[in-house]
Amino acid sequence: MAQISDQNPENHPQEHAAPSDSTAASADVSVPGASAGIPSPLPEETEALPAHLQELTERARSYVEAASSANTRRAYASDWKHFTAWCRRQNFAPLPPDPHVVGLYITACASGTVDRGGKPASVATIERRLSSLAWNYAQRGGARLDRKDRAIATVLAGIRNKHAAPPRQKEALTPEDLIAMLETLDRKNLRGLRDRAMLLIGFAGGLRRSELTGLDLGRDQTEDGRGWIEILDKGLLVTLRGKTGWREVEIGRGSSDATCPAVALETWIRFSRIEKGPLFRRVRRQGKDVGPDRLHDQEVARLVKKAALAAGVCGDLGEADRAGKFAGHSLRAGLASSAEVEERYVQKQLGHASAEMTRKYQRRRDRFRVNLTKAAGL
The missing domain is CATH 1.10.443.10 (Intergrase catalytic core)
Incomplete structure (x- = not known):
């Protein structure tokens, strides 16, 4: 085995450590009831509860976070931020859920008009963002997003028929x-x-x-x-x-x-x-x-x-x-x-x-x- 050299002769790109959950938190908009970037169905205010119940609430909150992977939580936070930013530009209110607003949003995603100079999103990306919105709305309480509403389901079906393409698979290494x-x-x-x-x-x-x-x-x-x-x-x-x-x-x-x-x-x-x-x-x-x-x-x-x-x-x-x-x-x-x-x-x-x-x-x-x-x- 060759000796390890203290010097690395190659110029390597900056390596990234796995981000903490606080990284995902910064991707979320300020919404009442949101905690660490992901909304929790548990109450945020625990000061009025007895000490033993405060501890149970905090532990339950950690279990809520453990219900999904860090990657999933980052994706949920990122997709919610993407949607709410679009809503602000269009003068729409992201809350409560409105199927007509969501239908317009996925239409903008498919046409590439969500961001300036943006590219049309793939069908898979649109479906993922729609799932993220449904999850976020469910966690924030109140009315849930009805994905079967015609304003969403019909638009999504048309997007699939017009833009769906076979998946591009990565090369298998021999x-x-x-x-x-x-x-x-x-x-x-x-x-x-x-x-x-x-x-x-x-x-x-x-x-x-x-x-x-x-x-x-x-x-x-x-x-x-x-x-x-x-x-x-x-x-x-x-x-x-x-x-x-x-x-x-x-x-x-x-x-x-x-x-x-x-x-x-x-x-x-x-x-x-x-x-x-x-x-x-x-x-x-x-x-x-x-x-x-x-x-x-x-x-x-x-x-x-x-x-x-x-x-x-x-x-x-x-x-x-x-x-x-x-x-x-x-x-x-x-x-x-x-x-x-x-x-x-x-x-x-x-x-x-x-x-x-x-x-x-x-x-x-x-x-x-x-x-x-x-x-x-x-």
């Missing part, structure tokens, strides 16, 4: 692509060691980027952790809190130390001198030391994109086209497309509730393995 990407990382500095471990664990575990950066070194070590990792003789056991509850992901050791996720992780832990807390953190001061802050999950997408471009993956395309093909999902899609095992094992590894969802990640699967035309006698 094992050969991943190995080439690993070769672009410097093994002599902390950032390179960390990035090797992230790429290998993200690929072999089929992890979402938030699952990867949400890992702690051990169980119950941080409040914002989404799981932890155990190093065993035969590989890594990752325990994750996902969308459907807790699940375990087994990552076996590789056939070579150079491509083994466990070896890469052990090396990163040893040289970073991390003893507890977030597993993947910012590397500060030009690679001289490791900070305490957890990496933001967007750093996974940046890492995949940068390493893929440096390795010349999809080199027959222009740089702009190549850059748009890679993201954090390229790791999950790469495992699903490359692992030559029964589909049910891939489904379990990715944490999918259905085999159909897993097939969406299998970019190079044999789509005509079952030929119903011949089976029907033609």
Whole structure:
């Protein structure tokens, strides 16, 4: 193993730590009953309550926040801010919910007239914003937003018919692509060691980027952790809190130390001198030391994109086209497309509730393995 250099010869973009919930709070408008950027159904005024009930109320409020992930809370706050800013410009009142106002808003989103010089929002973005509005209205009490009202439902149906398009999937990385990407990382500095471990664990575990950066070194070590990792003789056991509850992901050791996720992780832990807390953190001061802050999950997408471009993956395309093909999902899609095992094992590894969802990640699967035309006698 080469010695770790205190100097990092590369010019790296500023890495971002995962924002606290207070970051999401600043994205919300001032609305009575809003707390930490997300409205709470619990009363804000607790001074009049007995001390034991004040404590219960505060604890209940923390459970309200825990009901959704930090990413979801940021999205809810951002979408509400987007909607209310548009309402102010149009002299509309965002409260109480008015289906006609919301119908005009999603029309503006689809036509790209919400912001000056803005681009039309995709159908998926419009549907997400509509869901965010419905959630925000429900949490703020009073009347709820009726998404089945004709002023909303009919407009949304027309938007889907006119603007819906097949999803643009990110490129799936092959094992050969991943190995080439690993070769672009410097093994002599902390950032390179960390990035090797992230790429290998993200690929072999089929992890979402938030699952990867949400890992702690051990169980119950941080409040914002989404799981932890155990190093065993035969590989890594990752325990994750996902969308459907807790699940375990087994990552076996590789056939070579150079491509083994466990070896890469052990090396990163040893040289970073991390003893507890977030597993993947910012590397500060030009690679001289490791900070305490957890990496933001967007750093996974940046890492995949940068390493893929440096390795010349999809080199027959222009740089702009190549850059748009890679993201954090390229790791999950790469495992699903490359692992030559029964589909049910891939489904379990990715944490999918259905085999159909897993097939969406299998970019190079044999789509005509079952030929119903011949089976029907033609």
